[in-house]
Amino acid sequence: MSIRLDHVTYTYSPGTAYEMHALKDVSLELPDGHFIGIIGHTGSGKSTLIQHLNGLMRPTSGHVYFNDEDIWGEKYDRRNLRFHVGLVFQYPEYQLFETDVITDVCFGPKNQGLSEEDRMKRAEEALRQVGVDESLFRKSPFELSGGQKRRVAIAGVLAMNPDVLVLDEPTAGLDPMGRDEILGTVAGLQKQRGITVVLVSHSMEDVAEYVDQLIVMNHGEKAFDAPPREVFSHYKELEKMGLAAPQMTYIMHALKERGLDVDVHATTIEEAEESILHALGRK
Amino acid sequence: MSIIKADNLNYDYLEYGEDGEKPEITHAVRDVNLKIKEGQFIAILGHNGSGKSTLAKHMNALLVPTGGTMWVDQMDTHEDDEVWDIRQRAGMVFQNPDNQIVSSVVEEDVGFGPENLGVPTDEIWKRVDDSLRKTGMIAYRHHSPNKLSGGQKQRVAIAGVMAMKPKCIIMDEPTAMLDPNGRHEVIQAVRDLNKSEGVTVILITHYMEEVIYADNVFVMDEGRLVMQGTPREIFSHVDELHELRLDVPHVTQLAHALRLKGLDIPEGILSIDEFVDAIMKIRDGGAVSDERKQALGENPEERENKADRENPSLT
Numbered sequence: 001m002s003i004r005l006d007h008v009t010y011t012y013s014p015g016t017a018y019e020m021h022a023l024k025d026v027s028l029e030l031p032d033g034h035f036i037g038i039i040g041h042t043g044s045g046k047s048t049l050i051q052h053l054n055g056l057m058r059p060t061s062g063h064v065y066f067n068d069e070d071i072w073g074e075k076y077d078r079r080n081l082r083f084h085v086g087l088v089f090q091y092p093e094y095q096l097f098e099t100d101v102i103t104d105v106c107f108g109p110k111n112q113g114l115s116e117e118d119r120m121k122r123a124e125e126a127l128r129q130v131g132v133d134e135s136l137f138r139k140s141p142f143e144l145s146g147g148q149k150r151r152v153a154i155a156g157v158l159a160m161n162p163d164v165l166v167l168d169e170p171t172a173g174l175d176p177m178g179r180d181e182i183l184g185t186v187a188g189l190q191k192q193r194g195i196t197v198v199l200v201s202h203s204m205e206d207v208a209e210y211v212d213q214l215i216v217m218n219h220g221e222k223a224f225d226a227p228p229r230e231v232f233s234h235y236k237e238l239e240k241m242g243l244a245a246p247q248m249t250y251i252m253h254a255l256k257e258r259g260l261d262v263d264v265h266a267t268t269i270e271e272a273e274e275s276i277l278h279a280l281g282r283k
Numbered sequence: 284m285s286i287i288k289a290d291n292l293n294y295d296y297l298e299y300g301e302d303g304e305k306p307e308i309t310h311a312v313r314d315v316n317l318k319i320k321e322g323q324f325i326a327i328l329g330h331n332g333s334g335k336s337t338l339a340k341h342m343n344a345l346l347v348p349t350g351g352t353m354w355v356d357q358m359d360t361h362e363d364d365e366v367w368d369i370r371q372r373a374g375m376v377f378q379n380p381d382n383q384i385v386s387s388v389v390e391e392d393v394g395f396g397p398e399n400l401g402v403p404t405d406e407i408w409k410r411v412d413d414s415l416r417k418t419g420m421i422a423y424r425h426h427s428p429n430k431l432s433g434g435q436k437q438r439v440a441i442a443g444v445m446a447m448k449p450k451c452i453i454m455d456e457p458t459a460m461l462d463p464n465g466r467h468e469v470i471q472a473v474r475d476l477n478k479s480e481g482v483t484v485i486l487i488t489h490y491m492e493e494v495i496y497a498d499n500v501f502v503m504d505e506g507r508l509v510m511q512g513t514p515r516e517i518f519s520h521v522d523e524l525h526e527l528r529l530d531v532p533h534v535t536q537l538a539h540a541l542r543l544k545g546l547d548i549p550e551g552i553l554s555i556d557e558f559v560d561a562i563m564k565i566r567d568g569g570a571v572s573d574e575r576k577q578a579l580g581e582n583p584e585e586r587e588n589k590a591d592r593e594n595p596s597l598t
Contacts, residue, residue, distance in 0.1 A: 042432055146331050157560040173378070173459045175330040175489050176530035202462050205533060219378045242464045247555070254559045260566060269533060273540045280566060282544070 374444030434465025
């Protein structure tokens with residue numbers, strides 16, 4: 001169920017004084033079952049990019065393929081595509097609207113035309129997988145805490161059984177433990193369900209820890225597309241784009257400069273710990 | 284002298300269920316005692332729902348205690364007559380930049396506060412000028428706030444508070460919705476104001492990196508004040524903070540992990556420089572290596588910079 005973008009350009013208000021290229025000739029592939037991160041400063045084209053993944057936006061030029069089919073082809077069923085590629089927007093808890101949690105989660109499956117019984121099964125499974133306790137199923141979504149609401153909103157997309165789950169900054173505004181919980185849950189889902197996860201994030205530490213492929217957007221163009229270790233080795237270029245590497249990258253480079261033989265590619269705390277102990281001969 | 288002082292502050296509210304069920308009492312803030320001195324930079328930490336925002340709203344009388352007293356610049360927030368004075372002394376900046384813009388032009392937005400205070404027009408313009416300059420937003424004075432980035436919008440909000448000449452700014456997660464650049468801009472702007480203008484800053488945040496600049500840190504849990512101290516003291520308690528659903532800066536976490544593996548690293552390391560020095564000390568068995576002397580000697584400019592940053596107790 002891979003998604004492929006082929007020379008995609010998107011221009012806002014073409015031919016007017018406000019013309020702006022939000023995406024410029026972007027080609028990329030999101031392979032099946034991978035955990036993919038997208039980073040870039042505000043206005044770099046991240047959100048425009050993810051809205052192309054399920055056909056919410058139509059490229060000004062270029063093509064988007066899902067499973068090798070052009071999603072803007074003449075007979076392509078884009079409504080169905082949106083059940084396969086689930087998009088969780090920023091602050092998705094603002095989009096909860098039903099009278100209770102479980103009905104809200106059933107909304108997607110209902111639109112898919114599932115029977116009442118199947119909907120409930122899907123909703124219960126999705127809520128369990130994101131860690132929402134059964135005691136909350138019949139509560140109003142507005143009685144829940146911020147972190148719980150966000151889980152319910154993610155469950156609402158999961159209940160459609162998507163092959164690709166796209167999350168736009170799912171941890172914004174959560175406390176540190178809430179951030180770890182949400183990302184841990186998403187990583188677990190990716191493994192259990194074998195789905196592709198696309199994570200838009202501002203946190204270099206988070207992408208370093210979770211993703212296998214990292215796409216960096218800059219002024220509407222794809223600047224890097226590689227495993228995080230490789231991307232972060234270009235930390236000086238990232239800084240020029242208004243980004244940074246994880247704190248670990250800076251620590252490892254500083255140690256190396258002072259003559260300690262550490263792995264400058266270590267990006268997580270565990271990797272850094274290992275490498276420092278090794279370099280000090282404590283392992 | 285304390286600009287903010289809470290004496291046994293409690294705040295309870297009632298939650299009404301459906302169909303005349305008995306209301307449930309929620310204790311959002313319990314028995315909080317704290318003093319904040321004028322000119323300090325204070326950070327408040329706590330997980331979602333720990334009561335930090337409720338406490339902050341007491342600091343400019345948006346909420347009044349249901350038990351105990353909150354003093355703002357020696358005024359009791361229970362006194363209805365003093366509410367306007369209190370809100371002039373203590374200004375608030377909220378999380379969502381889009382929710383606090385009131386005008387379609389930046390300079391008018393900043394002038395809104397002093398205008399409501401009845402400040403004469405000439406003086407308003409002077410203050411608008413002054414606060415936009417101090418937050419680095421003067422070049423945008425004629426712009427529409429809608430076209431600004433998140434970090435710029437928050438700086439306009441801060442300028443709007445500054446134009447009321449407050450003694451104290453309370454910021455409730457001002458960087459939660461911003462990207463790393465925006466976060467940096469906003470934190471830099473308030474640190475400058477704190478240093479150059481002596482404004483007391485109270486920063487509520489979930490980003491541990493923003494806390495390391497604070498003079499004092501308060502940690503909240505279930506409505507109570509459970510820890511207070513300097514950033515170094517607070518971040519020395521890595522495990523306790525994790526139990527409170529909080530975190531420490533990554534460099535502090537790495538130092539802690541290595542310490543558990545038997546390395547002789549002090550707790551509460553806050554910066555990369557401190558960390559690197561501690562590791563070098565271990566490698567060199569306490570002495571400064573020849574290699575390092577050479578490295579420093581070769582580049583005198585760098586040595587100066589480094590000496591500046593280094594903690595003297597570690598070298």
